[in-house]
Amino acid sequence: MVTIPTVTLNDGTPFPQLGLGTYKLTGPEGVDAVVAAVESGYRLLDSAVNYRNETEVGEAVRRTGIREDLIVTTKVPGRDHGFDETIRSAQGSLQRLGLDRIDLYLIHWPNPRIDKYVSTYRAMLALRDEGKVGSVGVSNFTAAMLTRLIDETGVTPAVNQVELHPYFPQAHLRAFHAEHGIRTESWSPLARRSELLTEPVIADIAAARGVTPTQVVLRWHTQLGSTPIPKSADPARQIENADVFGFELSDDEVAAISGLERGRLWDGDPDTHEEM
Numbered sequence: 719m720v721t722i723p724t725v726t727l728n729d730g731t732p733f734p735q736l737g738l739g740t741y742k743l744t745g746p747e748g749v750d751a752v753v754a755a756v757e758s759g760y761r762l763l764d765s766a767v768n769y770r771n772e773t774e775v776g777e778a779v780r781r782t783g784i785r786e787d788l789i790v791t792t793k794v795p796g797r798d799h800g801f802d803e804t805i806r807s808a809q810g811s812l813q814r815l816g817l818d819r820i821d822l823y824l825i826h827w828p829n830p831r832i833d834k835y836v837s838t839y840r841a842m843l844a845l846r847d848e849g850k851v852g853s854v855g856v857s858n859f860t861a862a863m864l865t866r867l868i869d870e871t872g873v874t875p876a877v878n879q880v881e882l883h884p885y886f887p888q889a890h891l892r893a894f895h896a897e898h899g900i901r902t903e904s905w906s907p908l909a910r911r912s913e914l915l916t917e918p919v920i921a922d923i924a925a926a927r928g929v930t931p932t933q934v935v936l937r938w939h940t941q942l943g944s945t946p947i948p949k950s951a952d953p954a955r956q957i958e959n960a961d962v963f964g965f966e967l968s969d970d971e972v973a974a975i976s977g978l979e980r981g982r983l984w985d986g987d988p989d990t991h992e993e994m
């Protein structure tokens with residue numbers, strides 16, 4: 719079993735430095751995969767209404783028997799933006815999860831064209847006051863959107879989950895997060911596998927350190943101060959992915975990996991992408 723260290727969020731909650739992505743983990747195999755990850759040491763689980771797997775994630779949580787040790791994340795979809803809609807959306811998520819609290823609740827995408835993310839966020843804060851939500855955060859927010867949320871509500875999100883991998887290192891946004899005490903979470907941290915894991919710079923560092931390319935990439939995330947949430951359905955790969963806290967990359971190695979920057983994986987620009 720791997721021990722995944724924690725950091726403390728701006729609301730005082732201990733938060734793992736690495737978690738499990740669950741997009742595409744569905745059905746009985748999905749439940750098994752989430753249970754295997756928790757048995758290997760994962761404590762942070764990332765779900766969403768739009769992954770259609772909250773039922774599976776909740777069932778896995780109950781099967782592990784350590785519900786209180788876990789941080790279960792879900793996300794408000796674009797079609798549920800707005801104060802009352804978000805309250806109803808959370809009720810649906812709690813029902814499907816079969817839990818009495820969402821530990822980390824995120825706005826999945828800002829959808830600025832419909833312009834309801836501030837009232838959505840206010841509803842999430844109300845849910846937190848009621849004890850139905852633990853930490854409140856966002857996903858795919860730009861620095862300008864974060865500034866607006868903070869200015870209009872006086873509450874800084876605990877987390878911003880964004881696209882982040884060596885092809886898209888997000889230096890400016892990470893600096894904004896560091897300045898405001900927002901924890902960065904990296905989605906698609908392995909760049910959905912793609913050709914990233916065969917990049918020579920990564921393969922060379924892995925060979926020199928006696929670790930795998932995947933471990934080099936995930937260690938890079940943690941040293942940037944971000945929590946990666948790699949998805950794997952395979953118990954052996956889950957362990958490989960979590961076992962990144964026993965070695966350290968040099969500053970030069972971190973910089974060389976960041977040098978792979980070339981842009982987003984797909985057209986997921988929060989200023990224009992609409993996801994309902």
Ligand SMILES: NC(=O)C1=CN([C@@H]2O[C@H](COP(=O)(O)OP(=O)(O)OC[C@H]3O[C@@H](n4cnc5c(N)ncnc54)[C@H](OP(=O)(O)O)[C@@H]3O)[C@@H](O)[C@H]2O)C=CC1
Nearest residue numbers: 739740741764905906907908909910911948949950951955
């Ligand atoms: N907030 C947002 O808008 C978004 C959030 N997310 C979240 O981020 C999570 C992770 O991102 P995701 O897009 O899934 O992509 P990842 O970058 O985590 O890559 C997942 C892919 O890598 C493979 N893989 C995992 N570990 C290894 C390994 N050790 N060796 C080789 N291949 C490996 C997986 O296959 P296998 O399962 O077979 O191991 C899968 O094909 C999602 O599951 C979701 O929770 C993702 C996109 C957007």
Ligand SMILES: O=C(O)C(=O)[C@@H](O)[C@H](O)C(=O)CO
Nearest residue numbers: 741766826827905984986993
């Ligand atoms: O997986 C998610 O959380 C998303 O927001 C989706 O947009 C997803 O990344 C996707 O598959 C888009 O092609």
